[in-house]
Amino acid sequence: MRLSVADHLVGITAAEVGLVERIAAALLARGAQPARALTTDGSHPVVELELAIDTADADRIAPFWMAALGYDPSAYTNGAIVDPAGQLPTIWFQDMDPVRTQRNRIHLDVTVPHEESTARIGAVVAAGGVVGPTSLPPAYTVLIDADGNEACICTWLGRDERDP
Numbered sequence: 001m002r003l004s005v006a007d008h009l010v011g012i013t014a015a016e017v018g019l020v021e022r023i024a025a026a027l028l029a030r031g032a033q034p035a036r037a038l039t040t041d042g043s044h045p046v047v048e049l050e051l052a053i054d055t056a057d058a059d060r061i062a063p064f065w066m067a068a069l070g071y072d073p074s075a076y077t078n079g080a081i082v083d084p085a086g087q088l089p090t091i092w093f094q095d096m097d098p099v100r101t102q103r104n105r106i107h108l109d110v111t112v113p114h115e116e117s118t119a120r121i122g123a124v125v126a127a128g129g130v131v132g133p134t135s136l137p138p139a140y141t142v143l144i145d146a147d148g149n150e151a152c153i154c155t156w157l158g159r160d161e162r163d164p
Helices: 014-029 058-069 114-126
Strands: 050-055 090-095 107-111 140-144 150-154
Touching: 050 058, 058 090, 058 107, 058 114, 058 150, 114 140, 114 150
Parallel strands: 050 090, 107 150
Antiparallel strands: 140 150
């Protein structure tokens, strides 16, 4: 079991801190043990992962990324996309004018169940994405946002049929 709290650019209230403290105390009282650090040398493990995408217009490409990741529009706030379930990293948009075209590009592979891939691809296209020429469905479909960044909607089907 994992209990975590994240700020995600909104702020954590004193009431939320109190609630987490009560939950943690109840878990400890029932014999739950805190997890050890993930490293053996005593250094701190990564505590949060965020992805940054350089863009001159975050509002223009945020719908593409929300559709690719399956987030609803409420996930976009303060220039960042935050997973409401807290499972995926925050994606924030770095204001870059003009946008770099040769450095710091990004490419994400988003693997979904095969039966959900067509709808996800359709949502990304409806949000401004373009299907890329190097797609190999059903294994993966390359989708390109308005700044030229790519996300692949992937499934496990068709992976064995690809050339090595």
